[in-house]
Amino acid sequence: MPKLSDTMSVGTLVKWNIKEGQTVAFGDILGEVETDKATMELSCTVPGTILKIYAPAGSQLPVGAPICAIGKKGEAAPEPSAPAPKAAAPATAVPAIPEKTEVSCVPAAPASSGSVAPQSDASRTKASPYAKRMAEKAALNVAALSGTGPGGRVVGRDVAAAASAPAVAAPSGPLNVAVAPPADGKGIQPDADVPVGGMRQTIARRLLESKVTVPHFYLEVEVDAAPLMAMRESLNKRLADAGADAIKLSVNDFILKASAEALRRVPAVNASWAGTSIRTHGAVHLSFGVALEDGLVTPVIRDAHAKTLKDIAVEAKSLIGKARSKKLTPNEMSGSTFTVTNLGMYGVTGFFGIINVPNAAILSVGATIKKPVVDAQDRLVIGHRMVIGLSGDHRVVDGANGAQFLQALKQLLEEPALMLI
């Protein structure tokens, strides 16, 4: 099982495209693997004959476990050097690297990201080799830990502390409370323990880690959304004239663009806590939540500060499409500096997201609703109001600069023409 993302510890073999005995060439797509982040294609790096498939489709295996053997026709397949796959039970130990004839399947390389600055969290966090290995075993992100070693280096004791902290802070593990089955025998769903996939485990781990290790504080502002709605309507009307190539701007596209601009005005929010220092980021790499049937993912728009509203709208649409078909590469989901989440389409009027570590803040956007407001002339009028919440990491951002950011954002949203300059 190849390691397809920096945080991947287990993978689920979604399907095989090959059969034993089949000849494969370099670059052939052997099958698909679901990681904690995405479903990815396995491409063949060793031409030859499929001698043996060790892991049937649907099995979940730790990184490094043999999944198939490729060799010369007629050659005997080696015995797998790792335990047989277990259905939906992530093994904790990472077995030894397979023998040479076993799996050499590596994923299709994520498209090279050109001008994008390297943003890998782990590579920019100082951590001892031992701490990195411990973190991998404990499925923790070393970048999210504060190091107590020399120069803020994350060392073994930091990982040990982080690994034991949540267990103390929150009752984890299955609750052994007996819940009576439905009295009429016809409940709303079966009583069952549903095994969770890689994505759900990542959500559980990362958000728990954020919520228990990052000191969140919350700010809220109400925005007059009427000018934004008016501008969107008029732009979309014009854009629709383009016919087949027409793009349609969503409210979220405006919020993404406005967020990038607001970060330019208050760059203190575009930063990360780095143990003993605050790391400021020159580029705005904007992450946004995409809800899926079984969870959510957060694709990243790189260099959003340098993109137009249209660029952002087109890129967001493409990323949402990939997210829904689970084709996002790990690269497209990592390295963000700020995150926007939006539940407005569900009618939620206001909320506060959990910070997407190592971001310093997350923006939570509510629905635009009609309600009575008092205008500048003290008249009671019908307003189109949108409530925006900001959750900030108080190690990086204080109330005042958090508020300045919201102020800048409010101004941009209420006078959306400012986004055009």
Add this chain to the structure above:
Amino acid sequence: MAVISYREALRAAMREELKRDDKVVIMGEEVAQFNGAYKVTEGLLKEFGPKRVVDTPISEAGFIGLGIGASMLGIRPVMELMFWSFSYVAFDQIVNNAGNIRYMSGGLINCPIVIRGPANGGTNVGATHSHTPEAILASHPGIKVVCPATPYDAKGLLKAAIRDNDPVYVMENTILYNDKGEVPDEDYIVPLGVADVKREGSDLTIVAHGRAVITSLKAAEVLEKEHGVSVEVVDLRSIRPLDEETILASVRKTHRALLVEENKPFCGVDAQVAYLIQSKAFDELDAPIHRVSSIDAPQIYCKRLEDQQLPDVNRVVREALKVLA
């Protein structure tokens, strides 16, 4: 078990081997009539006679060559160098002839010579008498090198060296000659190539050899008492063959390593050990490997400065705390 000195342990090893095997002979400057420059061979001439215990002229290249020739013909000579510093006069014999004859004869000729003597600084004898050539010699395939730190290891390693069929060079330490320790009365050897965990611990591994082991054990006491740190001390005993597994097992346990030796730092034994650890246990390391060695200068003659030049307990403790940071 008898409590005897390091010097007596070496003598007992030679005495027992002289008795066990009549091919064993002792040769060197002043080893017979004068009873040894450091009295290690005291009484052996009287007990075994001038055919088994032979005084040589002051000519290291000559008598080491004599020993090598004799060893090729089946004699098992135990040669004493008054100081290992003088080995440099006989370097061609020690490295080229002794080290290569088995290989170059296609395994037909063995060279079971033992060369022993003190190799240490710290005794105010100046730059030309204070060399520690274990790293230089161990860098030659075909040569075995051991550095005992205790009376037990001194006796066991010397006996193993005498019985080994390859050249084995035993580096002793004049400062340790009077150190006492328990040594079994019965026959035993300490196998070549096997390190010894002299003290168990869980927070830091100190790897040392020779007298640096004694310094490290004292430092481990201080670290435990004053800093609450549990230190494991691994004594290499053999420089080559090197017991890699004992070193790696200890690092896998403590995840931090400090290497201590009385060599000069440049190309020292611990340069090799540091490479070994990072190459085979990189993912076990929770901190960079540090080294404590002699200060990189010709051996200083001024006694008070020379005492500072060698690793001492304070320096080891200080450096250990850096690794533990």
